[in-house]
Amino acid sequence: MSAENDSERHATKMAKKKAARDKIMATKTDEKGLVIVHTGKGKGKSTAAFGMIFRHIAHGRKCAVVQFIKGGMATGERNLIQERFSDICSFYTMGEGFTWETQNKERDIEMAKAAWEKAKELIRDETNTMVLLDEINIAIRYDYVDAHEVVEFLKAEKPEMTHVVLTGRNASEDLIEAADLVTEMELVKHPFRSGIKAQIGVEY
Secondary structure (H helix, E strand, O other), X not given: OOHHHHHHHXXXXXXXXXXXXXXXHOOOOOOOXXXXXXXXXXXXXXXXXXXXXXXXXXXXXXXXXXXXXXXXXXXXXXXXXXXXXXXXXXXXXXXXXXXXXHOOHHHHHHHHHHXXXXXXXXXXXXXXXXXXXXXXXXXXXOOOOOHHHHHHHHHHHOOOOOEEEEEOOOOOHHHHHHOOEEEEOOOOOOHHHHOOOOOOOOOO
């Protein structure tokens, strides 16, 4: 087959594919605020969520972040948002570190409950078009925050056009069931297993 014939066949095939795709896209006309869950053992849950937060910032849309567990160390995303975009993105680090670092269950529960109260306040505020609840799945897993309460709140009180992103391993089945979009990050390979520590610009 000549290169010319091959090019023509490709163009015809792509034209058919585009027509089919356009037909499908024409039926997708609704908009709504999504409940988005990032879970799984693989890296990238919070990273992907912050990608969406920065998209909102880039579009001039007001948004907010509540961190349920992290807090013991500075991170690039928190520094950037607080230093340059605090007028459009509220950032609350309510946790004091991972549970094995704090070693104080009562304090962890107290901080998680305070984070959930702040999260509800921010979600109720309809000027926020996205609210990220970073590592809330871990707080739920340890029973610091009640999964049923989170699901019922999102069903009853989340404004129609507000997106809420919930990250962390071991998302509850109730939350997965209630969500509009769920992504599970699968761990295939991780440098930590080879003795590589968390690094600036990759993990924080």
